[in-house]
Amino acid sequence: MAEKTRFWSRFAQLLRPQELAWLLLFAALGAVSPTLNSAEIQLLAALALLQVFEPRLTFLTSARGRRLSLALKLLLGYLLIGVSGGVQSSYYLIMMVPVVSAATTLGARGTLLVTLAACLSYLSFLLFLDWERQYLAPEDLRELALRLLFLGMLGFLTYRLAEADRSQARRYQAVAEQLAEANRNLQAAEAAVRRSERLAALGQLTAGLAHELRNPLGTMKAAAEVLRQKVSAENEVARELAGFIEAEVDRTSNLITRFLNFARPFELRLKETELTEVIDRAIAQLSQHKPPFDVVIYKNYSPDIKPFPLDAELIESVLYNLLENAAQASPPGGAITVKTRPVEGGVEIAVIDRGVGIARQDRESIFNPFFTTKPNGVGLGLAIVAKIVDEHGGKIAVESEPGEGSVFRVLLPAKRPE
Numbered sequence: 001m002a003e004k005t006r007f008w009s010r011f012a013q014l015l016r017p018q019e020l021a022w023l024l025l026f027a028a029l030g031a032v033s034p035t036l037n038s039a040e041i042q043l044l045a046a047l048a049l050l051q052v053f054e055p056r057l058t059f060l061t062s063a064r065g066r067r068l069s070l071a072l073k074l075l076l077g078y079l080l081i082g083v084s085g086g087v088q089s090s091y092y093l094i095m096m097v098p099v100v101s102a103a104t105t106l107g108a109r110g111t112l113l114v115t116l117a118a119c120l121s122y123l124s125f126l127l128f129l130d131w132e133r134q135y136l137a138p139e140d141l142r143e144l145a146l147r148l149l150f151l152g153m154l155g156f157l158t159y160r161l162a163e164a165d166r167s168q169a170r171r172y173q174a175v176a177e178q179l180a181e182a183n184r185n186l187q188a189a190e191a192a193v194r195r196s197e198r199l200a201a202l203g204q205l206t207a208g209l210a211h212e213l214r215n216p217l218g219t220m221k222a223a224a225e226v227l228r229q230k231v232s233a234e235n236e237v238a239r240e241l242a243g244f245i246e247a248e249v250d251r252t253s254n255l256i257t258r259f260l261n262f263a264r265p266f267e268l269r270l271k272e273t274e275l276t277e278v279i280d281r282a283i284a285q286l287s288q289h290k291p292p293f294d295v296v297i298y299k300n301y302s303p304d305i306k307p308f309p310l311d312a313e314l315i316e317s318v319l320y321n322l323l324e325n326a327a328q329a330s331p332p333g334g335a336i337t338v339k340t341r342p343v344e345g346g347v348e349i350a351v352i353d354r355g356v357g358i359a360r361q362d363r364e365s366i367f368n369p370f371f372t373t374k375p376n377g378v379g380l381g382l383a384i385v386a387k388i389v390d391e392h393g394g395k396i397a398v399e400s401e402p403g404e405g406s407v408f409r410v411l412l413p414a415k416r417p418e
Contacts, residue, residue: 019052026051034090039083047076047097066105070114073098078121087125092147095122096154103158115155119148191364213256221249266391270309275347276301278312279338282319286327293327300339305347308414314388315412321381322351322408329355329406346394346413358400366398 026048030041050072059065077094084091095118102114123144136144228242283297319338326336330353337352358366369383389396393413400406 022051023048029091033084035084037083040080043076043080043083047073047080047094050076051097070098070102070106073101074114074117074121077118081122081125086128087122087144089125092122095119095151099151099155100158103155104162108159108163111155111159115152119151122148122151213252217249217253217256221246221253224249266311266314266388268311268314268391270311272307273310273312273315274307275305275310275315275340275349278310278316279319279340279349282316282323283338285316285320286323289324289327293330294332294334295327295330296333296335297323298335298337300337302341304342305340308347308412310392310412311388315392318385318388318410319349319351321385322410325381326351326353326355326406326408329353329357331355342414343411345415346411349410349412351408351410352405354405357402357404358398358406359402363398363400367396 026044030036030044033040050069054060054069057065060069074095077091077097080094081089081091099111099115099118103111106114224242224245228239228246231238231242233239279299279301283299286293286297323336323338327334330336334354337350339350339352341348341350367382367386369380386396389410389412395411397409397411398406399409
């Protein structure tokens with residue numbers, strides 16, 4: 001019993017139900033044929049095998065392969081009609097096979113050409129009649145015309161049905177693509193909401209913590225200054241330690257100021273501004289960096305961008321941060337490109353470097369506060385950049401591959417945000 005089950009299981013894997021149906025139909029054609037001979041059996045077997053194994057042969061599923069398969073079906077059908085009586089053969093309907101195949105795989109022109117080829121092939125058997133002893137009566141001519149017309153009607157109807165299925169499939173594909181795009185937009189919106197929630201919570205925490213630290217830091221600095229003044233000049237160690245305390249307090253105070261700038265809501269001062277002037281100021285500011293960066297900056301400004309409302313000071317800080325990060329990531333003598341172009345509804349600014357790039361797992365986190373890959377970084381630069389862009393009603397995105405560089409794209413609306 002188990003052996004029989006395994007046998008039928010292997011048989012089912014070899015032959016699918018539709019393939020078995022094709023074999024049974026072609027076997028039935030041979031069984032009821034009034035003029036069955038060895039040539040008919042061979043041609044029917046060849047047609048059956050071609051119809052069954054066509055989907056399994058990879059080279060027959062390409063455009064060239066489909067044309068070859070249709071040509072073979074036309075040839076085998078033509079030969080089958082020829083060996084079974086020519087124009088009087090009962091197999092004239094075998095020409096349906098290439099016609100239906102063309103209608104389901106080709107377009108309107110291909111279906112028409114295959115249908116015409118099938119009709120002309122069938123009519124060519126008239127050339128083999130002995131017209132001195134044979135003739136076609138009017139009813140024979142009408143029968144011949146009906147056969148050809150039915151073949152054409154079959155091809156047209158099959159094409160219409162197949163085209164309706166293809167149109168429905170295209171509509172389903174379009175809907176699937178729209179759903180996929182909507183899903184991507186939803187995921188991006190969810191990520192933006194999560195980031196905004198994190199920014200809000202961290203902003204409140206940072207503001208409270210910064211205010212609490214300001215007073216003790218001021219006390220520590222004052223105490224260090226008094227200590228440095230009171231200690232005698234001979235006690236160099238104490239004076240040096242007091243200087244260290246002052247320096248660290250100043251550094252911590254500057255860090256708290258950055259925290260407060262991050263937590264404090266921005267008050268945009270929007271004004272019609274020439275974007276190229278803002279970018280040039282950011283580049284000039286970068287050139288004054290100490291120590292200077294060994295990079296070359298290329299400008300690729302679009303002449304089609306007209307002045308539009310923005311906060312020039314804040315956008316300058318955005319571009320300076322992006323340029324500074326690009327310079328830090330670039331090798332000595334590296335190139336940075338600043339490119340602008342108009343896009344639908346706004347302006348895009350791209351800062352492109354050929355530096356170390358960003359790891360795939362870090363891309364979603366680089367705009368989060370306190371996330372940094374730099375040894376001495378705080379992780380607020382890009383968070384503040386994203387916040388300024390958001391306040392302008394814009395978007396910021398990054399494209400990067402490790403070892404190939406990064407592209408930061410800032411999209412700003414050309415109209416005043418509500």
